[in-house]
Amino acid sequence: MAEKVDQLTETVQLLSDLLQSGQDSEFIESFESLHDFEMAQVYAELPQQFRDVAWRLLSDDILATVFDNIDVDDVDIVPLLQEMPPQRGARVLDAMYTDNEADLLQKMPARLVATYLSLMSKVSAEEVRQLINYDHQTAGSLMSTEYIAVEGDLRVDEAMHLVKKQALEAELISYVYVLDHQKLIGVISLRDLLTNPDDLSVADITNERIISVKAGDDQEDVAQIVADYNFLSIPVTDDNDRLLGVITVDDIVDVIGEEAIEDYSGLAAVNVSQINDSPWHSAVKRIPWLIALLVLGMATATLISSYDDLVRRAAILAAFISLITGTAGNAGTQALALAVRRIAVGNDDSGWKNFLSEFIAGLIVGIATGVSVFSIVAIWKQNVVLGLAVGIAMTIAIIVANLAGYLIPVLIDKLGFDPAVASGPFITTLSDLTSVLIYFNVAQLFISHFIS
Structure with missing residues (x-):
């Protein structure tokens, strides 16, 4: 990775030097010899005074390639387009692929969108108006x-x-779709x-x-079909099977990355896609979840305090609270990760089978740990009864945490919400609550055998 960063820095410096020394032809030749992805990286990293020269030298098609390959989620792309006069920016948008064009326009305020659309x-x-109207994260928007x-x-x-004529504009030419008055009837490679x-x-082939x-x-469903x-x-069709457009594999790769980030963000209870946020914004986004978890944690603390008499009678019990809650929380998080993954790949239909599987897995893990x-x-x-109490409590706590880690995301999914919101910290804190309840109730059954 460091080598790629160094190479990017060297390329940016080389092209900047060419522009600074007035070697316009050499700059154009060097820039256009780069891979499309590298063009986008280099253009975004050029100092603004050199970009102001670069966009004047480069053709609309080359600039369209640049903007087609800039990730709108990683780079603040709108100001890059606004560095050009609106008429030139509109020509670049015209030359872009419509899906990337729509993504870029959706990052703009409505007033700016209207300006560019009027010039295109x-x-x-x-x-692009039709694409913008589709809901975010649907096939139509991709x-x-x-x-x-x-x-x-x-x-x-x-x-x-016809293929030769259309190939110049097509984003991908591997498949040729066969139509009957715009209705999709088949495909040819x-x-x-x-x-x-x-x-x-x-028709014969x-x-x-x-x-x-x-x-x-x-x-996410579209990405799974393409992967399968x-x-x-x-192809994307309407309810009458008329071909509306196509989703290419490069967009699917982006979707898989987005969904993975969403799932991981849910499990961690923090948006991991915004790694370059300022400390202030990063803290502000984390605080609501932490406050919510703090409130749930206070419920655990209140529950523990309700067993003060039990702990005073057998102080040794306090030594194993964190051991049981921590282990049960880890088990619950593992079950949660598997449940979210099952739902993501559409393997959550056999509910009772998966429930039984998680119960048996929790039982095995619980017994082994216990x-x-x-x-x-x-x-x-040197106290077998104390060991028995802690072991039984550990076994039951892990079984319960395992089932909670499986059931909560399934229930959330049935309610129509993203199961990833059943985050790891939430499951861990909930497991703390149930584990403490289980631990002290089991301990009460054996209290007379290990009073200190």
Whole structure:
């Protein structure tokens, strides 16, 4: 990683030197020789005074490639576009792929969006308006309208002619979609078109078994379908099976990353995507969760205080509170992670089977941990009954924490919310509460045998 950062720094310095010395042709040649991803990185890192020169030298298509490859979630991209006059920015937007164009416009205030749309070509402006109207994190918001499609009544040579014309604008050319008056009826791979006779009918080589998604489908479900079928792109249709656009694999990779960040953020109860936040903003975002957990933690403290008499009679009990609550909390977090993953991959349908599986897993883990702690405490404190009390409490606490870690995200998902909000800290704190309750109630059963 350090090597890549050094290479980026060197490239930025080299291109800055070329601009500073007035070697415009050398700058253009060096910049355009970079990979598309590197172009975006370098352009964003150039000092503004050099970007002001660069966008004047580079073509609209090259600048469109730059903005197509800048991650709108990692870079404050709108000010980069605003460095150009609105007319030039509109031409760059026109040359971008519609899905990336829509993502960029959605980062702008409404007034600025209206300005750019009024300056763009009517066709491009209308396409991007439709994409902007789709809900965030749906298939419609991800799709691009640059795809290759032909009518099913053509011959192979006629279809190839159209493919060549459309390929210049298409984001991906691996698949050719076959239409009947805009209704999607099948798909052909580019290989099939290249390897079949020119006079063969397109209908004869069309695969009519179509795997598609609807515009309103959740992006996580779309990503799972693409991963299951190893597609390079997937068509998006309306309720009448009319082709609206396609989602390409690069967008799916982004979705998988976003969903992983969301799940991890939920499990950690903090937004891990915003790693460059200022200390103030970072603290402000963490405080509400910590306060909520503090309140729940106070309930645990109140519960412990209600057993003061028991602890005074057997002070040794206090030594094992954190041991039991900590271990049960870890077990609950493990079950939570598995439950969230099951839901994410759609493997939560067999509810009773998964419940039984978690119960058995919790039982095995609980017994193994309980036996271990029983042996340690019995030998350490020379008190078998004390070891038995702690061991039994540990076993039950882990079983309960395991079931809570499984059931809570499942119930949250059934209610229509993101199961990842059942975060690790929440489960841990809840496990503390139940573990303390279990521990002291079990201890009461054995109190007469180990009063200090």
